[in-house]
Amino acid sequence: MTQAPASDPTIEERVRLEIERTIQRSIKGLEYVASGDPAVGLTPKDVIYSRGTLKLYHYRPMADEVYRVPVLLVMSLVSKPYILDLTPGQSLVEFLLKRGFDVFMIDWGAPRTEDKRLRLEDYVLDFIPDCIARVRETSGEPDVSVVGYCMGGILASMYASLHPDGPTKNLVCFTTPVNMDGMTLMRQWCDRRYFDVDRIVDTLGNVPPELLSASFDMLRPISQAVGRIRLWDNMWNDEFVKSHRMFDRWANDQIPFPGECFRQTTRELMWENKLYKGRFELAGRRVDLGTIRVPFLHVMAEHDHIVPYEAARVLVPMVGSEDKRELVIKGGHVSLVAGGNAIYRLWPQLDSWLAERSV
Amino acid sequence: MAPGKTQADPLEMWREWVGNSERQWNAFLNNAMATHEFSQTLGRLMDVYLNMQKSMNDVMGRYFTALNIPTRSDVVALGERLTLIEERLGNIESALAPRPSDPALTGIPAALSPPRTRKPPAR
Numbered sequence: 001m002t003q004a005p006a007s008d009p010t011i012e013e014r015v016r017l018e019i020e021r022t023i024q025r026s027i028k029g030l031e032y033v034a035s036g037d038p039a040v041g042l043t044p045k046d047v048i049y050s051r052g053t054l055k056l057y058h059y060r061p062m063a064d065e066v067y068r069v070p071v072l073l074v075m076s077l078v079s080k081p082y083i084l085d086l087t088p089g090q091s092l093v094e095f096l097l098k099r100g101f102d103v104f105m106i107d108w109g110a111p112r113t114e115d116k117r118l119r120l121e122d123y124v125l126d127f128i129p130d131c132i133a134r135v136r137e138t139s140g141e142p143d144v145s146v147v148g149y150c151m152g153g154i155l156a157s158m159y160a161s162l163h164p165d166g167p168t169k170n171l172v173c174f175t176t177p178v179n180m181d182g183m184t185l186m187r188q189w190c191d192r193r194y195f196d197v198d199r200i201v202d203t204l205g206n207v208p209p210e211l212l213s214a215s216f217d218m219l220r221p222i223s224q225a226v227g228r229i230r231l232w233d234n235m236w237n238d239e240f241v242k243s244h245r246m247f248d249r250w251a252n253d254q255i256p257f258p259g260e261c262f263r264q265t266t267r268e269l270m271w272e273n274k275l276y277k278g279r280f281e282l283a284g285r286r287v288d289l290g291t292i293r294v295p296f297l298h299v300m301a302e303h304d305h306i307v308p309y310e311a312a313r314v315l316v317p318m319v320g321s322e323d324k325r326e327l328v329i330k331g332g333h334v335s336l337v338a339g340g341n342a343i344y345r346l347w348p349q350l351d352s353w354l355a356e357r358s359v
Numbered sequence: 360m361a362p363g364k365t366q367a368d369p370l371e372m373w374r375e376w377v378g379n380s381e382r383q384w385n386a387f388l389n390n391a392m393a394t395h396e397f398s399q400t401l402g403r404l405m406d407v408y409l410n411m412q413k414s415m416n417d418v419m420g421r422y423f424t425a426l427n428i429p430t431r432s433d434v435v436a437l438g439e440r441l442t443l444i445e446e447r448l449g450n451i452e453s454a455l456a457p458r459p460s461d462p463a464l465t466g467i468p469a470a471l472s473p474p475r476t477r478k479p480p481a482r
Contacts, residue, residue, distance in 0.1 A: 014368060051449055052442055065477040100477040113431075114439040137456075141475065188393050194402030196409075203409045203416075218392065222384040229377060355479035 024236035032235065038245050041082035043094045045105075049134045053109025056131045058138060062097035067358035069169045070139040071096060072132065073105040076151035077123070078212050078257050079250070081107045083338050084149065086246050092337060092347060099351045101358065104135045109255075116205035116259035121282045123261070124158045132167055143169035145354060149337060150175055150307065153298075154275070157289060157315070158282065164291045170357045172297045172350065173315060174337055175307045178289070179276040180269055182311030185219055190270050197266040201259040209254035216251075219305050243339060251334075276314060289315070295323040295357050299346060301336040302328055325353070 009017070049056040073093070075081040084105070085093040096103050106128070111118065135144050144167050148156030153176025160168045180187055189195065200207065217224055227244075234240040257265075274280035280287045296319045300312045309328070316326040327349060335341040391397065416431070423430045429437075 014370075018370065052445065061473050063477070064473055066473045066475050067477045067479075068475040102475070112438055112442070113435045114442055139475075185389060185393055188398055189401055191395070191398040191402075194398045195405070196402070199409055200405065203413050219389070220385050221388045221392075222381050226377060226381040233374065352479070359478055 021236045025232065028235045028238070028241065029232070032241060032245075037249050038087065038242060040087060040246060040249065041085045042088060043085050043091055043097065048104075048138055049131065051127070051130070053111060053115065054127055054131075055107045055109060056134055057105045057107060059093055059097055059103040059105070061102065062094070063100040066100050066102045067355065068141060069143055069145050069358040070102040070104060070135055070141055071145045071147060071354065071358075072135050073103065074128065074146060074148040074152040074156045075106060075108060076149060077108055077155075077261065078151065078209075078254055080253050080255060081105055083250050083334065086250075086338055087242075090243070090246070090338060090340075090343070092342065092350075095343075095347050096351070099355070101354065102139055104131075104138075106131050111206050111256050111258045113205055116201070118258040119260045120155070120158070120264055123155050124162065124282055128155060128159045129163070129166075136167060143167045145170040145172065145358060147172040148174070148176065150177075150333070153315075154178070154269075157292065157319075158275075158280075158287050160292045160294065161287050161289050162282065162285055162291075164293060168294050170295045170297075170354065171292060171319075171321075172299070172354070174299050174346075175301055175304055175312055175333055176298065176315055177307045177311040178318065179311050179314045180273045181276070182308050182313075183270070184308065184310075186215070187270060189215065189218075190266055192271050195266070197263050201263045205259045206256035207259065207262045209256055212257060213252065213254050216254075216306060247334060247339065276318075289318040290320040292319045293321050296321040297325050297327065297350075297353050299327045299329060299336065299350070301331045301333055303331065304333045304336070306333040323357075 044060040045057040046060070047055050048058045073081070073084060075084070085091045088094060093103055093105065108123075108127075132144055132146075136142060146156045146160065146168050148154070148171075153173030156171060157173060157176065157178075160166070160171050177183055190197075227248075231241070231244050234244075268274045268280060272279075275287060275289075278286070278288055278290075296316070298312070298315050298319075300307075300309055302309075304312075313326070316324050329336060329341075329345045329349075331341040331345065336346055420430045420432070
């Protein structure tokens with residue numbers, strides 16, 4: 001009798017494997033319920049500056065020799081920054097350090113009730129320039145590469161646009177929405193006829209993270225339930241479970257959106273699409289993305305349900321740099337920057353693009 | 360079925376079915392949610408939520424005042440004053456800041472700071 005090839009197990013082998021996995025699922029399912037959240041954000045770092053809830057981290061070097069230009073990571077206002085530093089081996093920060101970059105990160109922290117007055121002006125014209133000044137002081141270098149993720153990309157682009165002669169050496173955006181007409185569902189749900197943003201901000205102050213999480217979940221209404229089924233199916237697989245727990249923890253660990261900033265974003269960016277139309281102003285200064293002249297890289301995810309390609313693709317054509325590149329990578333909004341997909345797809349490309357421009 | 364397979368794997372078929380169903384249901388529900396009626400319903404739900412929040416805030420505020428206990432807005436006002444003090448302290452700290460190469464600022468002893476001379480690998 002000839003044996004079936006390894007890729008085509010016999011029915012007996014399949015049954016045996018499934019029985020083993022069922023037993024493992026039960027044992028590991030109990031472990032899953034009993035154990036706490038996985039530790040994240042473990043890469044050694046120092047807080048070199050803090051201001052209110054803002055913290056500026058400087059990660060400890062992991063290479064004997066680093067590139068001249070430091071890298072500053074700018075996070076979104078609605079999510080915690082540890083998605084870029086999940087765990088050793090799955091941390092973009094750790095990867096960059098090992099590849100010889102001097103890495104800093106702005107952690108906005110969870111806004112306090114009194115932070116409801118913060119506007120985009122505060123972030124773009126005060127906090128980011130303040131942090132960049134600290135990065136320059138600490139590194140002793142005159143210029144900085146700025147990397148923004150999602151809404152952090154909007155903030156970084158606005159900063160670069162309003163400081164064309166400033167210290168930005170390179171600008172990298174990950175999945176950054178500019179044309180809000182492309183945010184089809186979000187825009188529909190924020191229809192100004194039914195969505196009373198003034199009342200929300202006036203009543204709640206900061207927008208609670210539960211509302212933000214619910215709106216993100218509604219973009220893929222079935223996926224959370226299917227995620228539970230997949231978790232159970234893969235409960236025998238330690239790597240899958242570990243990864244699932246970290247992403248699940250991050251997805252459920254949103255932070256409030258500062259009220260005035262939410263009002264401004266909804267009215268001027270979402271409803272009137274002013275950034276795309278070139279009519280957006282901060283403190284009376286027009287934000288023209290065409291004034292960005294530094295080397296620019298925009299990385300988008302092929303299956304991004306939060307920031308669809310239509311919303312993000314206009315950024316590269318709008319930026320005035322001669323050295324600019326658009327990169328569309330297989331994956332979703334989160335798997336673009338973290339997890340196995342990112343390790344093999346985004347990170348090496350980011351490393352080679354930045355390395356050439358960081359001397 | 361994956362190429363090269365001669366026997367159907369029911370579990371693999373089930374996984375494929377789950378993946379396809381997820382895509383189809385998400386697409387179906389996204390279409391249903393991309394309507395004015397849905398946005399209108401969301402708006403109404405939000406109104407109910409905000410009314411409840413406002414009523415609760417008002418009632419709790421009156422309750423705490425009657426019990427002579429600080430209300431949320433009192434605590435927030437204190438927080439704002441504390442933030443102002445923190446900011447002023449921060450400004451004083453900045454004015455007295457050590458030199459950038461000072462390990463107290465960078466967190467890294469100067470001797471351990473790697474040279475900034477790295478070059479990209481040759482292509």
